[in-house]
Amino acid sequence: DTGVSQDPRHKITKRGQNVTFRCDPISEHNRLYWYRQTLGQGPEFLTYFQNEAQLEKSRLLSDRFSAERPKGSFSTLEIQRTEQGDSAMYLCATAGALDTQYFGPGTRLTVL
Amino acid sequence: AQSVAQPEDQVNVAEGNPLTVKCTYSVSGNPYLFWYVQYPNRGLQFLLKYITGDNLVKGSYGFEAEFNKSQTSFHLKKPSALVSDSALYFCAVRDINGQAGTALIFGKGTTLSVSS
Numbered sequence: 001d002t003g004v005s006q007d008p009r010h011k012i013t014k015r016g017q018n019v020t021f022r023c024d025p026i027s028e029h030n031r032l033y034w035y036r037q038t039l040g041q042g043p044e045f046l047t048y049f050q051n052e053a054q055l056e057k058s059r060l061l062s063d064r065f066s067a068e069r070p071k072g073s074f075s076t077l078e079i080q081r082t083e084q085g086d087s088a089m090y091l092c093a094t095a096g097a098l099d100t101q102y103f104g105p106g107t108r109l110t111v112l
Numbered sequence: 113a114q115s116v117a118q119p120e121d122q123v124n125v126a127e128g129n130p131l132t133v134k135c136t137y138s139v140s141g142n143p144y145l146f147w148y149v150q151y152p153n154r155g156l157q158f159l160l161k162y163i164t165g166d167n168l169v170k171g172s173y174g175f176e177a178e179f180n181k182s183q184t185s186f187h188l189k190k191p192s193a194l195v196s197d198s199a200l201y202f203c204a205v206r207d208i209n210g211q212a213g214t215a216l217i218f219g220k221g222t223t224l225s226v227s228s
Contacts, residue, residue, distance in 0.1 A: 002155070002158075040221075042220050048214075091155055100161060101146075105154055
């Protein structure tokens with residue numbers, strides 16, 4: 001257990017529905033990252049927060065995706081109008097001063 | 113563009129034998145290099161990192177990695193493999209000439225299988 005928690009661990013939804021995932025970081029970590037991992041691939045970067053500010057967004061983050069980190073603590077990732085291609089493991093990672101990213105267990109999304 | 117290559121999809125070793133999982137990278141500046149391990153249906157666990165200093169880095173569970181700047185490699189090694197080391201291993205790089213906090217670029221992963 002790295003100290004990063006994610007909820008839910010699994011989500012099954014129908015195409016077109018909206019889903020929201022939550023990440024709770026290690027308390028002293030001010031940097032938070034979202035990644036997406038599909039079968040047979042390494043994680044791919046989606047977005048990055050430093051405290052409450054969203055500083056980087058990948059081209060993978062289409063306009064159906066939105067992320068927030070209010071008050072610089074937990075973060076949410078929302079996918080609107082889900083598509084089957086959104087099926088993946090969504091990973092959250094957090095980092096502190098030493099710049100090592102610690103990953104949560106992930107949320108596995110299945111879009112039917 | 114930054115990239116990481118893990119040339120072997122799978123590495124098979126017998127328990128007690130040494131193991132090597134290969135990684136090469138490409139960055140425009142100087143790299144931060146990382147190894148992570150992933151067990152089925154789990155997140156990634158940090159093993160070790162190279163930032164600066166000694167080219168041989170020691171990490172968790174008896175793993176080590178050697179940074180070779182001329183060959184742009186960062187191979188993961190362990191002197192004596194355990195069956196419990198069987199998992200998926202990822203190499204990752206960050207270009208430290210970018211702003212602090214830039215995301216990691218991951219390789220596709222190498223499955224390590226240790227037989228008893």
